[in-house]
Amino acid sequence: MLELKKINTYYGNIQALHDISLSVEEGEIITLIGANGAGKSTTLMSISGIVPPRTGEIIFQGKPIHELPPDKIVALGICQVPEGRHIFPDLTVAENLDMGAFLRRDKQGIKEDLEYIYALFPILAKRRNQPGGNLSGGEQQMLAISRALMARPQLLLLDEPSMGLAPLVTRQIFDIIKKINEEQNTTIFLVEQNANLALKVADRGYVLETGRITMHDDAGALLINEDVKKAYLGI
Amino acid sequence: MDYFIELFFGGLTRGSIYALIALGYTMVYGIIGLINFAHGEIYMIGAFTALIVSTVLSVFGFPLLAIVILTMLAAAIWASAYGYTVEKLAYKPLRNAPRLSPLISAIGMSMFLQNYVLLAQTPDFLPFPALIPDFPFMERYAHIIGSSDLVILLTTAVIMVLLTFLIKFTRIGKAMRATAQDRKMALLVGVNVDHVISMTFIIGSALAAVGGMLIASHIGQINFFIGFIAGIKAFTAAVLGGIGSIPGAVLGSFILGLTESFATGYVSSDYEDVFAFSLLVLILIFRPSGLLGKASIEKV
Amino acid sequence: MTASKSTKPTMTTSQPILEVTGLTMDFGGIRALDSLDLQVREGEIVALIGPNGAGKTTFFNCLTGIYKPTGGDLLLTPPGQKTRRLNGLKPNKVTQQGLARTFQNIRLFPNMTVLENVMIARHCRTRAKVLGAIFRDRRTREEERQIVELSYSILEKMGLESWVNEFAKNLPYGAQRRLEIARALATEPILLLLDEPAAGMNPQETKELDDLISEIRDDGLSILLIEHDMKLVMSLSDHIFVMDYGKKIAEGNPEEIRTNPDVIKAYLGEDVTDA
Amino acid sequence: ADPIKIGVAGAHSGDLASYGLPTVKAAELVAKDVNARGGINGRKVVLLVEDDVCKPEVATNTATKLVSKGVNVVIGHICSGATKAALPIYKASDVIVISPSATDSSLTQSGDYPNFYRTIAPNNAQARTEVDFVVNVLGAKKVAIIHDKGDYGKGFAQDAKNFLEKEGKAKVVLFEGITPGAVDYSAVVQKVKRSGADVVIFGGYHPEASKIVTQMRKKRMKTIFVSDDGVKDDTFIKVAGKYAEGVYATGPADVSSNPITREYREKHVKAYGEEPGAFFDNAVAAALALTNAIEKAGSTDPKAIAKALHTENVETPFGSIRFDENGDAIGVGYVVYKVENGKFVAVK
Amino acid sequence: MLTVKDFRNALLVALWFVFLTFPIMVIKINPYERTIIWRWHNLVWVGIGSFVLYLISRIYLQRKKARQQRIRQGLETERIDWSQRLMQERRIYMPILVGTALFALAFPLVFSTYQTNIMITALMYVVLGLGLNIVVGVAGLLDLGYVAFYAVGAYSYALLNMHFGLGFWTVLPIGAMLAATFGILLGFPVLRLRGDYLAIVTLGFGEIIRLILENWTEFSQGPSGISNIPRPGFFGLEMSLDTAILYLYYLMIAMVIFTIFVVNRLQNSRIGRAWFALREDEIACQAMGIDKTRTKLTAFALGATWAGMVGVIFAAKTTFVNPASFTFLESAIILCIVVLGGMGSIVGVIIAALVLILLPEYLRAFADYRMLVFGATLVIMMVFRPQGIIANIRRTYTLERKPEPAVDK
Numbered sequence A: 001m002l003e004l005k006k007i008n009t010y011y012g013n014i015q016a017l018h019d020i021s022l023s024v025e026e027g028e029i030i031t032l033i034g035a036n037g038a039g040k041s042t043t044l045m046s047i048s049g050i051v052p053p054r055t056g057e058i059i060f061q062g063k064p065i066h067e068l069p070p071d072k073i074v075a076l077g078i079c080q081v082p083e084g085r086h087i088f089p090d091l092t093v094a095e096n097l098d099m100g101a102f103l104r105r106d107k108q109g110i111k112e113d114l115e116y117i118y119a120l121f122p123i124l125a126k127r128r129n130q131p132g133g134n135l136s137g138g139e140q141q142m143l144a145i146s147r148a149l150m151a152r153p154q155l156l157l158l159d160e161p162s163m164g165l166a167p168l169v170t171r172q173i174f175d176i177i178k179k180i181n182e183e184q185n186t187t188i189f190l191v192e193q194n195a196n197l198a199l200k201v202a203d204r205g206y207v208l209e210t211g212r213i214t215m216h217d218d219a220g221a222l223l224i225n226e227d228v229k230k231a232y233l234g235i
Numbered sequence B: 001m002d003y004f005i006e007l008f009f010g011g012l013t014r015g016s017i018y019a020l021i022a023l024g025y026t027m028v029y030g031i032i033g034l035i036n037f038a039h040g041e042i043y044m045i046g047a048f049t050a051l052i053v054s055t056v057l058s059v060f061g062f063p064l065l066a067i068v069i070l071t072m073l074a075a076a077i078w079a080s081a082y083g084y085t086v087e088k089l090a091y092k093p094l095r096n097a098p099r100l101s102p103l104i105s106a107i108g109m110s111m112f113l114q115n116y117v118l119l120a121q122t123p124d125f126l127p128f129p130a131l132i133p134d135f136p137f138m139e140r141y142a143h144i145i146g147s148s149d150l151v152i153l154l155t156t157a158v159i160m161v162l163l164t165f166l167i168k169f170t171r172i173g174k175a176m177r178a179t180a181q182d183r184k185m186a187l188l189v190g191v192n193v194d195h196v197i198s199m200t201f202i203i204g205s206a207l208a209a210v211g212g213m214l215i216a217s218h219i220g221q222i223n224f225f226i227g228f229i230a231g232i233k234a235f236t237a238a239v240l241g242g243i244g245s246i247p248g249a250v251l252g253s254f255i256l257g258l259t260e261s262f263a264t265g266y267v268s269s270d271y272e273d274v275f276a277f278s279l280l281v282l283i284l285i286f287r288p289s290g291l292l293g294k295a296s297i298e299k300v
Numbered sequence C: 001m002t003a004s005k006s007t008k009p010t011m012t013t014s015q016p017i018l019e020v021t022g023l024t025m026d027f028g029g030i031r032a033l034d035s036l037d038l039q040v041r042e043g044e045i046v047a048l049i050g051p052n053g054a055g056k057t058t059f060f061n062c063l064t065g066i067y068k069p070t071g072g073d074l075l076l077t078p079p080g081q082k083t084r085r086l087n088g089l090k091p092n093k094v095t096q097q098g099l100a101r102t103f104q105n106i107r108l109f110p111n112m113t114v115l116e117n118v119m120i121a122r123h124c125r126t127r128a129k130v131l132g133a134i135f136r137d138r139r140t141r142e143e144e145r146q147i148v149e150l151s152y153s154i155l156e157k158m159g160l161e162s163w164v165n166e167f168a169k170n171l172p173y174g175a176q177r178r179l180e181i182a183r184a185l186a187t188e189p190i191l192l193l194l195d196e197p198a199a200g201m202n203p204q205e206t207k208e209l210d211d212l213i214s215e216i217r218d219d220g221l222s223i224l225l226i227e228h229d230m231k232l233v234m235s236l237s238d239h240i241f242v243m244d245y246g247k248k249i250a251e252g253n254p255e256e257i258r259t260n261p262d263v264i265k266a267y268l269g270e271d272v273t274d275a
Numbered sequence D: 001a002d003p004i005k006i007g008v009a010g011a012h013s014g015d016l017a018s019y020g021l022p023t024v025k026a027a028e029l030v031a032k033d034v035n036a037r038g039g040i041n042g043r044k045v046v047l048l049v050e051d052d053v054c055k056p057e058v059a060t061n062t063a064t065k066l067v068s069k070g071v072n073v074v075i076g077h078i079c080s081g082a083t084k085a086a087l088p089i090y091k092a093s094d095v096i097v098i099s100p101s102a103t104d105s106s107l108t109q110s111g112d113y114p115n116f117y118r119t120i121a122p123n124n125a126q127a128r129t130e131v132d133f134v135v136n137v138l139g140a141k142k143v144a145i146i147h148d149k150g151d152y153g154k155g156f157a158q159d160a161k162n163f164l165e166k167e168g169k170a171k172v173v174l175f176e177g178i179t180p181g182a183v184d185y186s187a188v189v190q191k192v193k194r195s196g197a198d199v200v201i202f203g204g205y206h207p208e209a210s211k212i213v214t215q216m217r218k219k220r221m222k223t224i225f226v227s228d229d230g231v232k233d234d235t236f237i238k239v240a241g242k243y244a245e246g247v248y249a250t251g252p253a254d255v256s257s258n259p260i261t262r263e264y265r266e267k268h269v270k271a272y273g274e275e276p277g278a279f280f281d282n283a284v285a286a287a288l289a290l291t292n293a294i295e296k297a298g299s300t301d302p303k304a305i306a307k308a309l310h311t312e313n314v315e316t317p318f319g320s321i322r323f324d325e326n327g328d329a330i331g332v333g334y335v336v337y338k339v340e341n342g343k344f345v346a347v348k
Numbered sequence E: 001m002l003t004v005k006d007f008r009n010a011l012l013v014a015l016w017f018v019f020l021t022f023p024i025m026v027i028k029i030n031p032y033e034r035t036i037i038w039r040w041h042n043l044v045w046v047g048i049g050s051f052v053l054y055l056i057s058r059i060y061l062q063r064k065k066a067r068q069q070r071i072r073q074g075l076e077t078e079r080i081d082w083s084q085r086l087m088q089e090r091r092i093y094m095p096i097l098v099g100t101a102l103f104a105l106a107f108p109l110v111f112s113t114y115q116t117n118i119m120i121t122a123l124m125y126v127v128l129g130l131g132l133n134i135v136v137g138v139a140g141l142l143d144l145g146y147v148a149f150y151a152v153g154a155y156s157y158a159l160l161n162m163h164f165g166l167g168f169w170t171v172l173p174i175g176a177m178l179a180a181t182f183g184i185l186l187g188f189p190v191l192r193l194r195g196d197y198l199a200i201v202t203l204g205f206g207e208i209i210r211l212i213l214e215n216w217t218e219f220s221q222g223p224s225g226i227s228n229i230p231r232p233g234f235f236g237l238e239m240s241l242d243t244a245i246l247y248l249y250y251l252m253i254a255m256v257i258f259t260i261f262v263v264n265r266l267q268n269s270r271i272g273r274a275w276f277a278l279r280e281d282e283i284a285c286q287a288m289g290i291d292k293t294r295t296k297l298t299a300f301a302l303g304a305t306w307a308g309m310v311g312v313i314f315a316a317k318t319t320f321v322n323p324a325s326f327t328f329l330e331s332a333i334i335l336c337i338v339v340l341g342g343m344g345s346i347v348g349v350i351i352a353a354l355v356l357i358l359l360p361e362y363l364r365a366f367a368d369y370r371m372l373v374f375g376a377t378l379v380i381m382m383v384f385r386p387q388g389i390i391a392n393i394r395r396t397y398t399l400e401r402k403p404e405p406a407v408d409k
């Protein structure tokens, strides 16, 4: 479904990604793990077209997308929940969700999805008329994920969804990720610091070190890999 | 009492004039956080285009109504084109620059446009034809409020309602608000940010042009410098109302217009601007984000 | 830290240095803190946990003067000194009284060097004025020298010495977190407030942070910690407070909290091994 | 022999250029004539043209530049403020200055600038003429005075006020400054209306004047509007259109029948293809007076020139003039004009 | 190098500008006579001009890209920004420094009085720029009314001299102090305003001061201003104009050196650090124990002090003051100097002041095109060097085992 071919991404003159190649199959959950600053978020930003790669190709459903502007990429069905949530602070919760569905035109479908989301996260329903900026960190994370879901993405890019969340919520969110993946058949590209948890829900995993892919395997296999354990699982 | 009412309407007219310009300021500020000093010049260019087009049309013998409509259209189109081009040339390359760089670019643009018109046209004042005729039914009230005052007031009211509707309920309005608050995230939900910013400049400029035409027709003369003074006042009004807020810009403009009118009427026009700016300082001391601006306690 | 503070505290019998009673904070209609009571004793690491939106950060903000609490009392008793109220003090005064904090979303001075970030924190402990700065008299020079020296030694301790002249914004995330702590330490606090220091760190990095925080405590500071990483909380804390909806719902040592049914229901969930 | 260097300073660019450029042209025309005659006492005349944009702080630089280039005399500056700033520099270098348009009374009357002359009457002479007219001819009892807060407009207004108050024949019911460039003057206009004035005296330039007159007439006010030579400009009539009818303005006496005036106006049309602009006649007078004085003095010694200016009459567009001990031209005065059928017509 | 596509785009750009400038460039109306002049030739110029300019900008961009490409492939080492190099390598900047110093000292001896006079003006703006730099560049407070303090200084001298006969040297410190006092008075209520709100309030304040000077005739003689202000004295010596200008020139040079010295020391001090930090993040700053209001006030008052001093010098130099010299445009120019120079950078501000003040002076030959070029220059400079001529470099410290700060600047 998505394929990255040898992409190189730069911030100014600093190279953040070196020849990254990876692929995501339809319907699977893959995860990208790595230390701080390894380039995980940059990978996602490259896919979304915010920081387009200087060289290399990104193919989505057979079409090259690495030269498209971000809005066209979203229109193709790739949505991202960025690191740090990026809630629109002065829009209400409801308006934030509405923004998620910005490119959609099916009023009925939007309404249904909204109901679905309010059922998934009752707290959001309760706060629907409050400005997003006043929500707590966890509430904002839920809102951010919900907002992305409102676009009905085919591929959902999640950047550290568990950051700053209470354990209970973290688990809820991972349950929901699985649920979306199963119920709506949404393909999920998960970037996570909490490698334990990520590898448990994922089908496959990639390990990123200072901008280079150093390992790639089934999630289960990575979970028991000694190097991974030492470096990322803190065991 | 009559005197009070006269001053009141005078203030309203003045306020409406400020409002038409202030709206553009506030929109641009709201979306890219830039004090667009060149906005006053866009207003001036709108007025000049209107003068040129209306003269050409009237030389060719068009009827008044056609002249008014075509002139307004032409002024709006060309002012928008200038607004659009200015953004592309002077601000877009500076999207990620330090905060003050676009401000200086704007000041430079403002000087450039002033002198451009000065050189291409004339430094002298030119008479502007009265595009708004004296309505017969207004004759009874002419000593209080003139026909063009009435038209300006109504136009401002209509534009404000339309604009509020646009921002609140339309797609482009939503996109504008999203872009204003978090540009990166707006991109990630599929908003074409460049397009939205361009649209903001285009709409703001068109409003300024309509304002420019009405005001010029009301006052009866223009030159290349009219944008500067009106621009500063309009900007003050926008801040007074809470910059970034559409109703705020209008409210701020009315308050400023009325203050100036009453200050002149009951105190002295010597200190008209002193009153205006003192009011601004006073209001900002008690409401640091303007009248309708959000008092934002930053959440940390 | 400085030599004067290296006496190791005794754990249980120590005095409360921070005493919070009935703290309430309203935002318009929302009551973010609802008569909260809480104490921190000298030399303790106290954790504050609770669901998202429980009011933990708000509590820090009230404590450090960024918000003005609607009601309640905040009392600080530095070891061997008189008790003082912190209510209504400006943030800078609070810092002067000996409270230092980090922020949930990192707030460094991104375009200043790492060393300068720490040197800034010495501001409230130094006195050079405009004239001193211009004439650079002996005292000012001496003071500057001490600032640099002390800042450098703190950075060394935090393992940041190789970055001193780098812009803060160019540091990797983990290092930025540590720099924030270093900066807080440089204000010579008696109580250190950490707001989710492990957020965004991988388990390995979290482990290093664990050691770092214990070290700081061993230097004689008391620490109040907000954190969602239970492994870190359980291994570090002497005492844990649990909040929900602005209220305290439980307190106790890690073992008590881990098994408290209210806490499990509101916060931990059934199975705590992963998180 | 060395050429005689005549500086020409004033606003040559920017929004006030239209007041300054005609002076440059006048100087050019006169210089051409003089040089065609073989110069003054065998010395050619060269012009050093410098722009001061009518700003005092720039004018000091302009003056310094002219002085360091070794000018012998200067025609200019155009605006009173700029002139005041520049004069001390000329004074320190003993350079004689003659302005075609700077009208601030104190320039000649304060005694601070013995090197200053002008071919236009001072503001207080203008105010004098105007007040006499308002009181004696129009028979006004209540007068409202407004001005544009500028050095010229306010100075004039102040003089008018002083005269009115001293004589006490009419009452000054309003004295206020308006903000030039403001979008609307309705409040001031209302105030004038309420003051019950029969006559408004305005000190300032035509753009504001036309706005105020227009608003007054639109409000159906019939108050008589009287103004100064900043308004006595055809542009005023063109801009204010029908509302200009009946407005009075003072200005230099109409000299269009004077042969010298005619001569130079024709030369201007021939050389530049258009009618001359503001203060052209005054500038021609200044240039003629200077060249004549140098010729009569037989040298460029400032003392000799000064003496010649005070004693030797010279034929100018304003007739035969010389300068009084203050430096004001004797015989250059003001008359009152009225707009009738779209033209300024001198009132007898 | 240029592709067909580039030419096609250039054509489109040219067409757009032809359309854009059509009414204003082509049609000239005479509303009195109701005649129209069509200036079609302008259209051609606009078309050709924008076509060529577009192609030039394309070539520039391509070059830049190609260079980056080569850097990436390791074919070329990255060029260090010249401004950084200038500042960092002693070998380069010492000779420049010495050269500049010699040039500055010899200037009035080599050039005419007029040139010297212009240079004095430029130097005044250098000091004004450095003063505002404390407020805007270092402390990050956007002040659009800086000219108010300049006016306070100028009128202090004018009025104190007129009424009490006080001399230049007596008033210099008084003017500075008065300006500082005004700074504090204004600062108190408004410094808690954020960013652009502060900007507009300071703009308003600047206007208020000017309007008071204009209207309160009894106090300030209104718009006709105060003339015959004496030039700076030198132990009562009578001076000719040339000598007076010479004297003023060296006085300004001394003033500039003094200002650089003070500003440099301030920046690298405890207070300077607090200002920088304040600019970066106010909340974190307070959490570090910095008194926000007080630190801002100090910056504001110090900035005002310098404006006050230069104001006194201004009055002494022109020997005449009137309110027209203190308009918003003046504040804007000083602000341009600060930003164009590179916020917080002393050398940058000096260069920018010299460029921005000398440029229009020497462009005077272009008369009417002067301000057009000036405006365009501002835009172009910002677009190509948004961080300013010389981006500010933070002081670095070298620490050996026994830490000893060494200034690297």
Ligand SMILES: Nc1ncnc2c1ncn2[C@@H]1O[C@H](COP(=O)(O)OP(=O)(O)OP(=O)(O)O)[C@@H](O)[C@H]1O
Pocket (backbone or CB within 6 Å): A011, A014, A016, A034, A035, A036, A037, A038, A039, A040, A041, A042, A043, A083, A193, C170, C171, C172, C173, C174, C200
């Ligand atoms: N806007 C930027 N400008 C310059 N460099 C950047 C920028 N954003 C990231 N970088 C650099 O790029 C590299 C990769 O960063 P990235 O954010 O992708 O890491 P990450 O793996 O997501 O880390 P984290 O776990 O901290 O989120 C880092 O060295 C970082 O410093």
Ligand SMILES: Nc1ncnc2c1ncn2[C@@H]1O[C@H](COP(=O)(O)OP(=O)(O)OP(=O)(O)O)[C@@H](O)[C@H]1O
Pocket (backbone or CB within 6 Å): A134, A135, A136, A137, A138, A139, A164, B297, B298, B299, C027, C030, C032, C050, C051, C052, C053, C054, C055, C056, C057, C058, C059, C104
């Ligand atoms: N400035 C504010 N204005 C309005 N409401 C606020 C403000 N700050 C916080 N709140 C509200 O107060 C509640 C507590 O927020 P707080 O940030 O303290 O939560 P928290 O416990 O730190 O959560 P998390 O663990 O997610 O960071 C939230 O519901 C939030 O919406």
Ligand SMILES: CC(C)C[C@H](N)C(=O)O
Pocket (backbone or CB within 6 Å): D019, D078, D079, D080, D081, D101, D102, D103, D104, D151, D152, D230
């Ligand atoms: C009309 C202006 C150009 C000059 C005016 N008379 C003055 O004295 O300033």
Ligand SMILES: [Mg+2]
Pocket (backbone or CB within 6 Å): A040, A041, A042, A083, A159
């Ligand atoms: Mg990341």
Ligand SMILES: [Mg+2]
Pocket (backbone or CB within 6 Å): A137, C056, C057, C058, C104
């Ligand atoms: Mg929190």
